[in-house]
Amino acid sequence: MVERRLLVFMLWVGVALVTGSEINCSSELIEAEYGEAVTLPCHLQPPQDATDMKVKWSHGPLNHTVHQYQDRRDDPGEQKELFKGRTLLFHDRLTEGNLSLKLSSLRLSDTGKYTCSFHTETLQSSCYIELTVGESDVIGSHIPVKAVVGDHVILPCHLEPPFDVKTLTVEWKRNKTHVHTYRHRKDDPSIQAENFKGRTSLFREEMTRGNISLKLTNVSELDAGNYTCHVPKLHSQVKRGNVTLIVEQVDNGTGNRSNHSGDPGTAAKIGISSGVIVAIIVAIIGAIIGAIIGGVLWRKRKCGERGWRGCHRVDREETRETSQEDSPERVQLNDLQNGS
Incomplete structure (x- = not known):
């Protein structure tokens, strides 16, 4: 275990001495949504021209090739089929040591660990990024x-x-x-x-x-x-x-x-309420009509065979007699009769 760590340290020192730079990836988990595009950051620090280097991105424990660049151009020969047409390396930024990868049209299967590595004739160095693809x-x-x-x-x-x-x-x-x-x-x-x-x-x-x-x-x-x-x-x-x-x-x-x-x-519920209201209105109208009919029948019995005109004459005579009984002369006459 100690020997392995020593080997890794010596390799890192060798890369730093030969290239003058070390490779850095984001230590934070990268989160993105299905169907979107995401950039996986990777760069040389301090910046160094990587135009003549071999740059490789791989995915998962089997290290399936996601994107490969060598001999100053992209090399799709080893690229895994499910990544074809969805990856982009920023060629114009390689001179700045920018090895970042753009991955488009994300799929749920894109979730996992990605390895960013560069190769020279004698050395190789890598770093890792975790990507999680979520759903909306x-x-x-x-x-x-x-x-x-x-x-x-x-x-x-x-x-x-x-x-x-x-x-x-x-x-x-x-x-x-x-x-x-x-x-x-x-x-x-x-x-x-x-x-x-x-x-x-x-x-x-x-x-x-x-x-x-x-x-x-x-x-x-x-x-x-x-x-x-x-x-x-x-x-x-x-x-x-x-x-x-x-x-x-x-x-x-x-x-x-x-x-x-x-x-x-x-x-x-609205129909039931409306039915109750209608029933109440019908009942009121029925009561009014019943009262009118009852009044007409009672008056008809009172008038008897006299008919409507005779009934009206009786009403006028009764009204006239009532008025005479209430007159001042009639009241005075009644008082004299009661006194005698």
């Missing part, structure tokens, strides 16, 4: 979105961590109804439900940052319900997010709002 999840909203009939509304949905989805398919549905579909870098209205046509849009400039929120214009009560944003080809366990839209109807008479969330239970 689709995030909706746990808080319901409220809107008034006729308003424009935004249903929030995004990828966390942020991830460019411009090349992927994005689907919005309300239950099983197709609300909006984006594929092949453009909107696809071919399967869109008729009542949503011309009223939906995505924020194209924000999609590179993982924003897939939906804008819905001219909201109606029929729009209320549960919406799902879906990225079917996303390499993640969470490909869907949910948003609930509640549509409020404003009563012009009272200024109060009634909510519509698309929930059958809510609709049933």
